[in-house]
Amino acid sequence: MSISRREFMIGCSTAIAAMAGGRLSGLSFAAPGDTTQRDILLFVFLRGGCDSLNLVAPVSDRDYIAKRPSLRVPDSGTDEGWPIGNPLPGVDFRWHRAAAGLRDLYDNKSLAIVHAAGLTNGTRSHFDAMDYIERGTPTSKVTASGWITRHLRSIGVGNSVDTTLPAVSASGSVPASLLGSSAAVGINGVQSFSVQASYRYNTAIQSALRKVYANGSSAMHASGIATLDTIDNLNSSVPQPEITFPQNTPGDLASALRTVANLIRMDVGLQVATVDYGGWDTHEAQSMPFANRVDGLSRALYAFYNYISAYSQRITIVVMSEFGRRLRANETGGTDHGHGGVVLVIGGSVNGGKMYGSWPGLAEEQLDNRVDLAVTTDYRVVLGELLLERLGNPSLGVVFPGMTETDYKPLNILYPSFSSLTPDFSSSGVDGTLGNGVFLPVTMR
Amino acid sequence: MTVSRRGFIVGTSALAAGAVAAPLLEQAGAAQAQAAVPQQAAATPPIEIIALNKMGYGPRPDDVARVRSLGLAGYVAEQLNPSAIDDSACDAKLAAARVKLYYTDKAGAVVKNSAAPLALLNMPMDELWARYRSLEGMMDGAPWQEYMRPWEEVRVATWVRALYSKRQLQELLVEFWHNHFNVNASSGGEISAVFPAYDRIMRENCLGNFRAFTEAVGRSTAMMYYLDNRSNKAGGGEAGNENYARELFELHTLGSDNYLKFYDDRSKIGTVTYGDETFARGYIDDDVYDAAECFTGWTLADGHWELPDTLPNNGQFYYYSKWHYTGDKTVLSPNGFPNIAARQEPEKDGKDVYDLVCYHPGTARHLCLKLCRRLLADNPPSSVVDKAVATWMQHRRSPDQIKRVVETILLSDEFKGSWGQKVKRPFELVVSYMRATNCGMPTDLEVADGKPAAGGYWGNILGNYNQAGHRLFEWPTPTGHPDLATYWLSTNGMLRRWNILDYLGVSHPQWGANTGLDLLAETRALGVDITKSSCTQIADAWIGRLFGYGISATTRQAAIDFLALKSMGGDPSKPPAAVQGEWAGDTNLVPDRVRGMIYLLAMSPEFQVR
Secondary structure, three states: OOOOHHHHHHHHHHHHHHHHHOOOOOOOOOOOOOOOOOOEEEEEEEOOOOOHHHHEEEOOOHHHHHHOOOOOOOOOOOOOOEEOOOOOOOOOEEEOOOOHHHHHHHHOOOEEEEEEEEOOOOOOOHHHHHHHHHHOOOOOOOOOOOHHHHHHHHOOOOOOOOOOOOEEEOOOOOOHHHOOOOOEEEOOOOOOOOOOOOOOOHHHHHHHHHHHHHOOOOHHHHHHHHHHHHHHHHHHHOOOOOOOOOOOOOHHHHHHHHHHHHHHHOOOOOOEEEEEEOOOOOOOOOHHHHHHHHHHHHHHHHHHHHHOHHHHHHEEEEEEEOOOEOOOOOOOOOOOEOOOEEEEEEEOOEOOOEEEOOOOOOOHHHOEOOOEOOOOEEHHHHHHHHHHHOOOOOOHHHHOOOOOOOOOOOOOOEOOOOOOOOOOOOOOOOOOOOOOOOOOOOOOO | OOOOHHHHHHHOOHHHHHHHHHHHHHOOOHHHHHHHOHHHHHHOOOHHHHHHHHOOOOOOOOHHHHHHHHHHHHHHHHHOOHHHOOOHHHHHHHHHOOEEEEEEOOOOOEEEEEEEOOOOOOOOHHHHHHHHHHHHOOOOOOOHHHHHHHHHHHHHHHHHHHHHOOOHHHHHHHHHHHHHOOOOOOOOHHHHHOHHHHHHHHHHHOOOOHHHHHHHHHHOHHHHHHOOHHHOOOEOOEOOOOHHHHHHHHHHOOOHHHEEEOOOOHHHOOEEEEOOEEEEOOEEHHHHHHHHHHOOOEEEOOOOOOOOOOOOOOOOEEEOHHHOOOOOEOOOOOOOOOOEOOOOOOOHHHHHHHHHHHOOHHHHHHHHHHHHHHHOOOOOOHHHHHHHHHHHHHOOOOOOHHHHHHHHHHOOHHHHOOOOOOEOOHHHHHHHHHHHHOOOOOOOOOOEOOEOOOOOHHHHHHHHHHOOOOOOOOOOOOOOOOOOHHHHOOHHHHHHHHHHHHHOOOOOHHHOOOOOOOHHHHHHHOOOOOOOOOHHHHHHHHHHHHOOOOOOHHHHHHHHHHHHOHHHOOOOOOOOOOOOOOOOOOOOHHHHHHHHHHHHHHHOHHHHEO
């Protein structure tokens, strides 16, 4: 299947026209031969520990008010949080004032909130928590592959050349969730992705590079070949002009999401994209920087979602952080590392406009370690439902080794498109590498 | 160029070879890594090449013979005493460096345009802070470039030293410690303002005592701002801000391998012994909370409104007893009982914490693993880490503790067998290329191409280099740059590391290549003549210069064939010449191809590792 730009553009407008009827069939951006209509997964990782209690705030909670005398989302005044309909029972939850875009997505039922969600492992270390989450093994931070890598492998991606760019990290480097995947590439812009070594001889240098990087099987050789493949592929498929977001969409996140949006339009077989958005480690004077981060997140996701609206039936976005923050504000107007967080799920197949999970309460005896929001929903359950219902992958035990049938209590956030699948908790498909995270040093051949 | 998807797939069955590589990532293990060594024995370079690449930033042309004659032990001894090495040539380069400072007012009128020498590197802390305060005092706010100047100067000096200093090991270790005790110097005006002083702490302690080093970092203005301890004020029986205490345990000392998270009952934590001493098995959240209490009141005389009016605003360490929590604390206590008494003398609580974390055997292992990972391999053999730990613990109270540990590592058999097991970070890649080619640093100019705004060459090159993922002194998280190849081998990273070489070349003078790099002159210096020598001879001469050992036949042949343009009918046994379709009268054609071949060699897998 070779789609020229013209054909692709035609396909694209057909797709937009088809939106009137609701579902978008797997038109142009399905992988060749892929008739399964898997969603594209966009995983947005809020690195640094997002203060979930001020993003989706329990404004009526007595303990919240008591422990955050000034650092909280108020239910009145100029900073009044945006009301959230269909909240978890008994609590008045509000969006942070800067989250107007997220509020709109929620109100039009494209966004679901899972509160008190996260990693069951009780670590308060950023870097360990990220490792546990991205490797998909809450008891091992040295699992050799990432959960997304195992997902792609278990559906047969990364073992063949069927899809040219199945997995992309738009943050430039490849995160641990894609660790060990030969299918993943890092890209931080589609148009500047080319070898620039010699005005006259770039092509010859590129083909010589292909020879020298094909001469070995180390991770570096593989990366060199993947880089050359990516260059060839992007050069053959960059649409003109690249899309732009509204002027008022700030920052790095918007730029990364623009890359993802371009790749989605470019029909490169994208299945998974990951994007990092950092700056959430707000130990001190949190109020303004936190609002700026929320504003950036909210505007960028809103802009992205509008731009890919034609594809929204085939995209699911998951937004989460490694942990939430301490209930009690510290003495310096900030919050220290905590536990339970919030997971946002966005997409055309999301049963949105609704909060999910169960609220554990914020009284001291209800808190984790007596100080932090408890986790009542394991993040793997949210992702497991996504794998099963939207990504057509029943192998939950391979993607999340150690997760059992007892752990898996889906919240029914998503309208299923693979309703015939039943979850398989066997991890026998995982190569015998769990717990062996050492990286093989590059060896020359 | 249009490649259909079908054409693309057909053309890239090599990707299947890439897919084969994935299991390597997964099945990694020391045993397999070691087993792979005999197969590549033929390609192992001589010890002077290994030493120059792993104890520094790669050989300059005249280094190889000198280090060969010194031998490894001699070179290690020399490098471990950096102050005895005459570095006047590097000092002269530092004095000659010029860096642009250019900004306009809101109307676009040029307010400042200078390409001035580095002036802040040795400025005393008092004066650095006074400079910062004068910027703070400016009406309408000072330009950001002025705030960032101190950090910028350290960056330039770091490049100059990596490039020219004969104290190569010191430079490598300074970079190591900057990453270990990472601060993001561009994240705030205060950190940038004092960054030259922070860099001096790294230089003074890089071969010293870890306990003293860690405390010096903890008291420093840069770290006080970066991890917030300056505002760690006790309140409600708790610490005000535990950011620093958390990272002190997790990153600076014990490491998260020794993090046991949460225990309700301290008596269940357990102990470890080293020699005849007993230590807590690891640290828990309560250790972090109590250590944070120990550091309450450790702050800066920086004009905070709660500090005494009589205090001079000098930006330096100040212990404010009113902010200190005086109750007893329990930190890494083997028996679980409070081990830091209530109401100790000023600063004593914090000093106790430094003793507890720095002398712990878990810290020894964490730090020795990191040092071995930097100097040997991503996954260093545990045998060498064990030896380093033994030296570390034996000398943990010695003033030259780190020097002895580094010596243990470099003189180990494992070091000699560790070739090719580190991917060069972009900084190492570029500097090693510059050293091998006699490329200089760009010198900024006040006016270039008739424009005052042009001539900021240094920033152009650095911007490109940053995209490769190496953010010199502005890594955002306190982990510092990753030291595992996985991070550096993304496709984006590969492409940027390939492309940066061209920015240093002479082909784009308008972008700032006044680096003095003249690859044709270097080619002549190698004793080959591009009009008379064969493509093979020219390529081999450059392989000798860039690598100093026999690289793979495939890479060598690819370079020869590219130089000849063999695929277009060129003959490798003859000098490079125009091929069919090229105009023989074009005098730039062969030079472009020679340069392209040198880039290709520097882009090859062999040049990416050390």
